[in-house]
Amino acid sequence: MRTGTSVAARGVVPGLTALDGEPSAQSIVPRIVEVARALEGEVVAGDGRERLTGGALLQRAALVRDAVLAAQPQGRPVAVLRGHDAGALVGVVGVLAAGVPLVVLDPTTPAARLRHYVEAAGATICVTDAEHAGTARLLAPTVLEPESAGRPLPDPVAAAESLLGSPAGPGDTAVIVYTSGSTGAPKGVACDHRSILHDAWVNSLASDCYGPGDVVVHLLPMAFSAGIGVTLACLLTGARQELFDPRSRSVAELHEWMREVGATVLLASPAILRGLLAALRPGATIEGLRSLTMAGETVHGAELAAIRRAVGPGCSLRNRYGSTETWLMAEQRIEAGDPLPTGATPVGRAVPGLRIDVEDEHGRLHEQGTGRVVVTGRWLGNSYWGAPERTAEVFRDNPDGTRTFRTSDVGRLSDCGTLRLLGRTDDSVKVRGLLVEPGEVDALLFAQPDVREAIVVGRTSPRTGRTSLVAHVVPEPGARLTATGIRALVRANLPSHMVPEQVVFLGALPRTERGKLDRSALPEVPDVVGTKGPRNDFDAVLLGLFERVLEMPSLGIDTDFFAAGGDSLAAQALVAAIEEELGTSSGQVSTALIAANPTPAQLATALRGDRRRSSSTLVPLRTGGSGTPLFVVAGAGGVAMGLRPLAVRLPDTTVYGLQAHGMENPGLPDWSIPRIAARHVRTLRGVQPHGPYRVAGHSMGGLVALEVAQQLTRAGEEVELLVVLDSFPPDPDIVPRVFAPGEGLVQRVRSVAGLLATGIVPNRDGGHHARFHRQGAVLQRRYRTTPYAGRTVVVVAQDDEDAWARRQWEGHLTGDWVRHELPGGHITFLTEPLVERVAGLLSRELEAVGERRAGTAVRTPEPGAPPHPAE
Structure with a gap:
């Protein structure tokens, strides 16, 4: 991993020491106070409505601290419910300065879910504002609105002294962050002061991502680890954070807004980046960025190329990997001139202070290979709040003072330490007795220009017990994808047991409240593979044609052609295959006949009886x-x-x-x-x-x-x-011309001859369809009514x-x-x-x-x- 020391070139804050990467005896609040005092007259955060200076942060946070201590001196966790704005930073700092654990709540989350977080944390106080006070009263018995009480603000010096009056220890819990619950009930991860300080150093200065003088675009909800991590890292380093909530504002506004605030650093999920790029005018670029960081889900090579074109060669691209339990774990940095990866972009090498290994099925750790991702470091001070047994399942304290955490991710670690994620341990499935990581199929589909997003999951049939793959695909606008085409693509590039049995096309993939892919919300799909075998040789031949056209093995004669992903194009291919293989006469089999008899058994009966439609x-x-x-x-x-x-x-x-x-x-x-x-x-x-x-x-x-x-x-x-x-x-002046203006006499004669053959002689490439299409163009130019x-x-x-x-x-x-x-x-x-x-x-x-x-x-x-x- 590359590091740098170019922060000085962007600006050094007088009197402010550099953030320490070895926070053995430090806690968060003294450092925040030091930065805010050094930037007393400078803006440290903005949200489009207000500009918060370092001095104002100290003054307003002191009011919050005093109100919390007056309401609850016993040190229980305290919740903060605010919008994605500068006022939320005030609440965060005020609660931390009270020396109690902080629980940040997201107002877009349903109240029932928020109440679960508050009760699980044991919080009885919620700090809020007038806009969110009604919801706060549903969550906690005590609701505080410190900034609405009309109390006078202390001067910045007195405010700073007040904020330092209830010091917390380096190993004390600073923040409780609740996970998304994608693998079960949401868990509260207790993060101590040392781990947060170390993560802020890794995120910003150690990786030369941002620091004093930078303007960081903050899009991530503070209730989640990525969001509160950015909030605290900016406050701890002196970078200015500009808050933009893509859930309440259109991503189409983001580009112009970034230009207005002078953004130099963008931290975003791939989903938001896709929206940002889609909103750009053709040929437009994003100016001014020197660093762009992606995290939260897989980024594919084709997407990375589009991002590079949009931000230009002067911007560093970073693909990062982290978790609520560990903060940032790895980073892949790509500079101008570096080759862009193909397929899924690696998440890179371990950040300073961490070691990454992979664990095999026997629990042994390896420095390279494929397996469960395991991280070890001195600053993994986190645990599950109030759940020591659950903590012991995945965390381990080592004799040398380090700590180890077993993630739920599966990855491939190269001999040079570069990590590629393949999926999660609970995503791996066995198809026909062979282990499949669906992420490998995702990567192939994502690489296709007509695919915007894709996610492949394993599905076990409750009827037969068979496990198969289901691909959920979001096409690019205007792309005409088919299930058979998707399966043919996978079959041409991956082993046959990795070919999705079903393909579901969606307008968008479902996402959780924090923007991550939500596998639990993917639509249910019915069984499409029949279980009945052929009754005779004719059935067997016809079944083989179904399997060939649909690119699916092991169908039954009760498989519905359309439920298995067949469409009109596939039906035409099936008609052609039947005429060629079975020697049926022209007109005996048609797409209409397939529509009326969609299973091999039904179609076989219709063909053997030589049925013709009336x-x-x-x-x-x-x-x-x-x-x-x-x-x-x-x-x-x-x-x-x-x-x-x-x-x-x-x-x-x-x-x-x-x-x-x-x-x-x-x-x-x-x-x-x-x-x-x-x-x-x-x-x-x-x-x-x-x-x-x-x-x-x-x-x-x-x-x-x-x-x-x-x-x-x-x-x-x-x-x-x-x-x-x-x-x-019905207007000939609007309907396009049939014959091109520059068409010569010979070509015109051929075109007219082909037109006259409509319905009589099939076109060599398009059957009757091409001739009827051209005939239709002629007829609609002649139609009046x-x-x-x-x-x-x-x-x-x-x-x-x-x-x-x-x-x-x-x-x-x-x-x-x-x-x-x-x-x-x-x-x-x-x-x-x-x-x-x-x-x-x-x-x-x-x-x-x-x-x-x-x-x-x-x-x-x-x-x-x-x-x-x-x-």
Whole structure:
């Protein structure tokens, strides 16, 4: 690890001695008083509303100390409940100066949880302010508001003397910090004065991270070890801390705010850094930082590269590893010119005063290898408050005066002492008898440009007892990821037993109150792997095709294709595989047939019976719902089954998909939108003879749905809802051209010939889909219609490059209509995880239609109105 002594270049405080890294006979308060007196007229903390000088800190903290001692002279722990502001620092210093243990409470935590902390600590007093006094009265019998009592402030000299009047010993408990409880009930970690002083030295001066003259961006809640550690380290070193609460303020404001306060040091979790980078304008950089520290979860190489581009070469990057029980343990420092790591970034080498080993399954310690991470040092003075038995389980006092702590982390220690974390001891699982560290799969997924976040966990089926891996993936906006693609990626890079059996796409990973990944809040996933074996050779062949397409071994013939992660693209691949392997005739198997028969057993029965659908344009997507069904038209070149992710998220609604004639069966296509619509009208009236009707369409399917609504209305039927999903309006001046302006004669002839072959000769690369897509582009430029007067909902994918054109429905809709804009691209907003937003919006619209029919008053948005902010 690199160290430096460049603090002097940034500023030395006259009369202030350097912080001692050997705090054998020291405690916190005298050092804080020394720093505050040296900076009496200087700002030591700011929060956007007030600027706190060293002198004001002394004066106001003295009021808190006196109030605590007057209310409780017996030395029990005292809680502080304040916001993330300068006033919280006053409360922290005042309680510590009273010579009692401090418990900092986070006001964003539910009161029931806070009451548990207060009761477990044995605290009966809570120091607070007027804003939080109501909550404080729910937590403790005695509530103090020292700064609201109107007492006069002492002068700084008298205040300093008062703060030094109740000295605590170096080995006394200074702070009780409660852990997140991710591995059980929250535990109170009692941290003594020596351990805090040593950690402040390691965090700041020993690692040349910050010191006098630096402006430290403080984003971390003080109720947690990382937050109170920064608070105390700045007070102990003379660095100015600027407090910004990302839970109450938008991270989009952070960049400009950092510029305004002159930030030189940023300490942040990777999650906050992702938000900061996402909020930057294209090409913008973060100026002025000389040090950026990341901690709290794994940072991957691709993220590190983006961070480096944003902060420039003059900023040191630090990846740190610590815990509530030990404070900072290791640091990986990366300077300009240093190669960026691939995969998960190491957490580096042990900080001064600590030794890191790994423990094998027999309890033996090793200086290199893989195992449980164990740390040893002189300043591990912490323990679990009021729990000596629990303390003895993980802490050990050694004959040489050092102390050892066994973490719950699993890591790989190189021969040069660099540590990489692989996961936690309770995350490791055995799959098919082989030990798997899910963190290795996380690292691979994180390295993919289309993956924003990922976490892989082991899951044991309560039905079969099998253990398998489940990957929870957050795609980048606009990325079109599939479960089969994720599994294929892992299979190409890792052993087969490390391939996730299930892939769940999420909009964001769940996090705890302190911003850490919350594995306990990950969604439950059902069993998807069937247990029944093939009944005959035909079943066995078909089952093998399912396994190959889904990239999953050991399926059963009762495995549901879609529950196992199959989507429309995978279904098309399965159709192609069946035609190739089983020699079925064109049209005998289709994605529609798979939708109706999603298990190998059901599909085998359908194929052996040579079933053919009576209407190849109609695909049941969700059956069994009550009330009026919804008919959804697929876009040009799209199969109806591609709309299944939307359909299955519409509760209690029967949904039918409609697709082009000739798409999946032999047949000539319809060559105008009115003709396509007329065919669909005949088809849907075969299912629902009379209205009211509900129709929707995606892309060109939105224009077809519009024409369906027009034809039904002219026939005297009621259409109570039309939904247009990211479609161009019927305006040839807006719809893109079919043929490129620079296309030569030969190319134009080939294009026209290919167009005329739509539905007859499959395209070599895209089957019928590519030809139907091009045909749709021609048809929508030729389509005209009169303005539609019925209730219409227009949904626009706001991240698509043609979003501006797909917004232009004014003048084409003269009735009650509304426009909503949702995240995603033209295709991706209807796929995981963004489709959840579309489904939620559509569910509300369907519910509103039902309420209108029942005579219930509902709010009707203004025509063309933008979406409600919550949408």
